[in-house]
Amino acid sequence: MRLKAFLLSMLFCSLSLGGGAELYLKHCSVCHGEDRLGKVAPPLFPFPPFFNLKSDEELSKIIKEGSTGMPAFKELRDDEIRVIVEFIKKPIEKEKLEWKEDRIRESLHSLQTEKLRIKSLSDYTLVVERGKNSVWVMEGERLLAKFPFSNMHGGIKFSPDGTAYIPSRDGWVGRFSPQEGELKKVRACIYLRNIALSADGRYLAVSCWLPSALLLFDRDLNLLKRFEMEGRVNAIYELPSKGAFVFTFRDKPLVGFFNPLDMSLEYRSIDTPLEDFTIDPLEEYLIASSKDSLRIYSLDNLRLVKEIKAGGLPHLASVSFWYSKGNFYFATPLLKKPVLSIWKAYSWEHVKDIPLRGEGFLARSNYKNPYLWVDTSSDSLILVDKRTLDVFEITPYEGKRATHAEFTGDGRIAYVSLYEKEGALVLYDGVSLKKIGELPASFPAGKYNYINKSRRLEAAGLGYQVFMEKCWGCHHTTKPAFGPPLRWSAQRREKALIMAQVLDPQNTYRLLGYSRNAMPKVELKEEELKALINFMEALKDGWMD
């Protein structure tokens, strides 16, 4: 009898020890959090419709074999893995999912990193090494330092002085300052959508799915304001020329504008909820996708300007704009289809669909780089010549998946990821396409260059391309040619006077102190002029040359 009780209690004991909750606490909680809300790894619980866990088979596989940033648990038996999977699939009570002001403020802390002096911000690029949960600081070809950061998601933003803001899927936002040698972190929520930084670097907006909220932080990650939201915020972007932020909802026909100066939040109605959206570099249009079509709204009055049927859902989070032979273009892969779509901006026409070897995700370029670099879920990238739309392929390594191109600010170096456990960051000469270097890396993912990721410089980049086509024969940027260097003008003349000279030199040259006019009237569309003026501003401030 006593033996039976003893055996029973042993059995009970081993059963409870082997229970999912205990196994989870023992093996998983250090990274995923005791409460499953995530810590240095993502939250592990279902929360439809925001996120679902993967299938049982996939979850078991991740636990057994590990994944990009996670160790393998080879010692766990199949039955143990099964109970862990059962455990992480249990929902969490609603009250535990609150993440309000006090919790956010409590989470703020900082880590010391190496103090770095970046000589050329244009060459300053952060590279996410997913397999090692770290971020690299690069300047051109050189790797300067690494610091820890896991689960980066949604894109890094830079303030004018080079401070970087790095979001993670599980709600953390890091503030990395190379010159101060500091990584500050705050947990804004449990599940984060994306972040946006005001052009002056003073305000950081964070959009969250769990809990559904919009948060505003100052440049030091102090929480200024938290707005609870109803609905699923799609994405948030900064509008540099308006000093505001714009966001939309996936489940509501609304566009929100948020002004950090007076903390005003304003909603305007549109005709339909939007799947995804972006803003053109000149900040005149909201380009959205909804049910396999591209919808263009005027940003001023949110009137639908044009609807263009697309062969699938354009991936607007990765859209690349350029200018060539008098036209503005943009391109993006279609999600879940092996196609790159190219459109004309401002006249809003579909130009061409380019078949890809596999599904593309990112179409990347730089204002000085002649190509559009598109990944294809394979070992090759498709390169599209932005002038001719001719297409060719590069294969950094046969059989190794090539993804996510990024560039130095001047387009001189292109970085491509070999997204493998034993992968690499491959460096190309951006124009001759010769391989110029290679750094071993485990699952290198996103790469973010200071110039390419500054929204305020996007319009200037287009302006540079207009300048190369329409003015370069007579003007250079910093040296005199037939006409004076444009930087010289930008630094000395009023914007209105520069515009007058460009639009009507015949009636302006005297105002500028010339005794005769040698500059012809150059025919410019409104957008070309706007882009040019942005470029001259960037020249003036030394961001471009």
Ligand code: HEC
């Ligand atoms: C040393 C830290 C660490 C430990 C311990 C750890 N994980 Fe992870 N896990 C991660 C990281 C980091 C990720 C993020 C995904 C990536 O980068 O691959 C992750 C991702 C996952 C994912 C995929 C989540 C998704 O939404 O795609 C699952 C599932 C998971 N872990 C389950 C577990 C379980 C179960 C355990 C315990 C048996 C565990 N992990 C232990 C670090 C850890």
Ligand code: HEC
């Ligand atoms: C055919 C040559 C030519 C072309 C093309 C040309 N310019 Fe000029 N530009 C000049 C010359 C020469 C001057 C100096 C004034 C003069 O002699 O008339 C000048 C003057 C200017 C000035 C005023 C310089 C000052 O004193 O501050 C600006 C600004 C300017 N150009 C901008 C442009 C832009 C922008 C474009 C392209 C859209 C352009 N120009 C195209 C020849 C040209």
